[in-house]
Amino acid sequence: MKLDRIDIKILYELQKNGRITNVELAELVNLSPSPCLMRVKKLQSEGFIVGYSAQVNVGKLGQTLTVFTEITLKNHRQIDFARFLAAIEKVEQVIECHLVSGGYDYLVKFVTAGIGEYQTIMERLTDLDIGIDKYFSFVVLKSPIVKPHMPLTSLFPL
Numbered sequence: 343m344k345l346d347r348i349d350i351k352i353l354y355e356l357q358k359n360g361r362i363t364n365v366e367l368a369e370l371v372n373l374s375p376s377p378c379l380m381r382v383k384k385l386q387s388e389g390f391i392v393g394y395s396a397q398v399n400v401g402k403l404g405q406t407l408t409v410f411t412e413i414t415l416k417n418h419r420q421i422d423f424a425r426f427l428a429a430i431e432k433v434e435q436v437i438e439c440h441l442v443s444g445g446y447d448y449l450v451k452f453v454t455a456g457i458g459e460y461q462t463i464m465e466r467l468t469d470l471d472i473g474i475d476k477y478f479s480f481v482v483l484k485s486p487i488v489k490p491h492m493p494l495t496s497l498f499p500l
Contacts, residue, residue, distance in 0.1 A: 343388045347500040348373065352381055353390060354494040360394040397490055400453075407454050408482035411464070412446040416475040423447075429472040435463060446478075457481075 345353075351371045355362060362370075368378035385391045400406055415422050423441070430436055430450065438451040454460040460479070468474050 343384065343390075345390070345498070345500070349381060349385060349390075350494050350498050350500060352378070352385065354491070356382070356391065357491040357494070405456070407452075407456050407460060408485070409452045409454070409460050410480045410482065411450045411452060412478045412480075413448040413450055414446045414475045414477070415448075415473045417473060418447070422473045426472050426474070429467065429470055433463060433467070435459070 348371050352367065355367055355370050364379045364382070365375050367382070368375045371378060373381070382391070413426075415426060426448070427439070430439055430448075433452075435452045435454045436450055437453050438449075440449045441447065442449050452460055452463065454463065464477065464479070468477075
């Protein structure tokens with residue numbers, strides 16, 4: 343499926359507000375409701391829209407600790423990466439994991455109840471012998487900018 347400007351705009355609006363009504367969405371993308379709904383269903387069936395979820399204000403639930411961790415593996419064979427990923431994906435507190443270029447292998451984002459929980463997780467991961475050579479932790483003090491949506495209209499201008 344080749345996307346056009348209207349499809350990108352639909353995706354952009356839906357990622358900002360997944361609960362928007364079809365009529366409201368149609369107005370924002372300058373379509374009538376029926377063709378707009380047909381496009382949304384097509385975007386879903388083609389896998390461009392993979393689901394809808396609620397954005398929870400975790401800060402209202404209580405205090406948490408966010409830590410970005412740079413992880414370097416001992417070896418760099420495919421099996422080493424696979425072993426590491428198999429273990430890290432089982433850790434519920436891992437919110438993101440990125441294979442990156444540069445001086446380390448992975449940048450991992452943890453959200454934990456506190457420093458004690460984070461330390462316990464890291465000790466367990468290093469004890470598992472999943473190939474971690476070293477890691478550096480960066481505790482988030484404040485997150486002044488967090489955007490839950492991608493700038494689709496500027497990333498994919500049509």
